[in-house]
Amino acid sequence: MKFDTVVLGAGIVGVSIAVHLQKRGRAVALVDRKLPGNETSFGNAGLIQREGVYPYAFPRNILKLLQYARNESLDVRYHADAMLKVAPFLWQYWRNSHPVKHAAIARSYSTLIEHCVNEHRALAAEAGASELIRPTGWIKVFRTAAKQDAETKTVEQWQREFGVTFEALDPARLRQVEPDLDTSLLGGLRFTASDSVSDPNALVTAYAKYFERLGGRFLIGDADTLRDGWQVDTDEGTIEAASTVIALGPWSARATERLGYRLPLAVKRGYHMHYAPEAQARLNHPVLDIENAYLLAPMARGIRLTTGAEIARVDAPKTPAQLTAVEPIARKLFPLGARLDDEPWMGRRPCTIDMMPIIGPARQHENLWFAFGHAHHGLTLGPITGRLVAEMMTGEPVTVDMHPFRVERF
Template identity: 80%
Template sequence: MKFDTVVLGAGIVGVCIAVHLQKRGRQVALVDRKLPGNETSFGNAGLIQREGVYPYAFPRGFGTLLRYALNQSPDVRYHADAIFRTAPFLWQYWRNSHPARHAAIAKSYATLIEHCVSEHRALAADAGASALLRPIGWMKVFRTEAVRDDETRVAERWHREYDIEFEALDAARLQQLEPDLDKTLLGGVRYPQSDSVSDPNALVTAYAKYFEALGGRFFTGDADTLRDGWQVDTDAGTISASSAVVALGPWSDRATARLGYRLPLAVKRGYHMHYAPQGAARLHHPVLDAESGYVLAPMARGIRLTTGAEIADLDAPKTPAQLAAVEPIARTLFPLGERLDDEPWMGRRPCTPDMMPIIGPAQKHDGLWFAFGHAHHGLTLGPITGRLIAEMMTGEATVVDPRPFSVERF
């Protein structure tokens, strides 16, 4: 079976690449071991973060680092053995999180972020999935004055530098928007330009069905069989294509390493659980508890509680200690009822030490392209990544300058 391009990975990024290439007349095969949207793209807070111009940095304050070192913080946990193995990555991540370097990174990163909502809305309209997007924004809420003041200053800075809209919420306004939240909260910050998704898996599935409606084909297959040529084995036989795109998220470095690339990719694992609301309680917006680092998001299945980051090996057994730690706190924030899932879901975020994705051609092979490393913003950046790499592959003028995201920076 011959195609113009084989896209490896059917998460949000891979599906969006496949759609944009198919729309441009390429015959595309999309390959994954699972159905589209059933790995990392399945479990997230459902945010399309227009405000996310600054990617998530490594904390540099001594007090915060000490709290993390004790491994009791609700927002970050780690496996001791993984810390030693990821130490070179963490060192570079910490260096790139210096305020001056972080600000320089944001100038490039913001060029992608500014298109995230518009590209999702356009693709969702084409795929008949607009009802899954909620143009209501999301919010951070605060329990202490110190955190409130710090986060408000951040919002003001983003507004000055990148024209990011925000609404500072006092306690009364917060209760007006979310009457079932904890009445002792001091207030919040709402980011109205961002969208949220009621079912991330359903959204990726809708985009994949649109891809097939355009004439593309999905195959269940093994990306580990990718070989120069470009060939990959699937349940339906061997596929060959003149180009290949690696969009395997946290598994991307396995495929690229076999081809001779040594890329500094690490993972931040995360967990989620769904809950029924108590009684008639309702949550209208996704809400981040700024002091404890978890998100409550209204989803089709129920209220989804998503945790922060766990530094661990890719395939290490689940250790949902963070979920157990924040669930009692979340129950004070919003009246959560019974758990709706049999066990916590775990996903893996693919991260680079400079917090930016790798998007563009490979250095050593003709016809090989990379699109991974989106960390916390895979859902946010899927459609704009798909458009950008499709434009590069077809020789079009690109919507943004792709050079900051080149693999050559490593």
């Protein structure tokens, strides 16, 4: 079987690339070891973060770093056996988190973020999945005045620099929009231009089915078999394409290393669990308890509790200690009932040292393209990444200046 392009990876990024290429008349094969949307794209918080102009930086406060070293923090945990390998990555990540460098990164990163909501809404409408996207924003809540003041000041800066819109919620207004939250909260910030998704897996699945309606082929296959040609082994036989896109998320490093690339990539793992709400309690928005490093999101299956980051080997066994630690706190924030999942779900976020994805052509191979490293914003940036890759591959004018995201920066 021959195609114009094979896209490796059927998460939100790979599926979006496949859709946009197929729309432009390319014959595309989308290949993954699982059905679309069943790895990293399955278990995120469901946020499409128009406010996310500053990618998540590594804290530089010495007290915070000492807290991390004790490995008891709610927002970051680590496996000791992974630290030697990941230490060079963390050092560069920490350096790029300096406020001056971080601000420069945000100026580039924001050019992607500004398109995230419109691109998702357009793709969802084409795929017949608009009902999965909620245009209601999401809320960050506060327990202390110091944290509230600091976060409000930061968001006001985002508003001046990048046009981020928000609503400051005093206790009365917070109770009005979320009556079942803990009444001791001091207030919140609602990001009004951001969207959320009621079922991320269903959304990616809908995009993949749209891709197939356009004439694309999804195949179960093994990205590790990629070889020059470009050939890949699948359950339906070997396929061959004139070009290849690697969009394997946290497994992109394995694929690129086999081709001779040594890129500064690492993985942040995270966990989630679903709960039934108690009695008639209702959660209307995703809510981030920023001081305790977890998020509650209303999902089709129930209330999803998501955790912070875990630094570990990509395939190390699950250690959901953060979930265990934050669950009692979350139960006080909102009346959670019984667990609905047999065990915690675990996902992996693919990260780069400068917090920005790698999008564009490879430097050592013709007709090889990269699209990975989206970290916490894979769902957010999937559709705009798909458009940009398709524009570059077909020679169209490109919506965003792609120079900051080129692989050559490393």
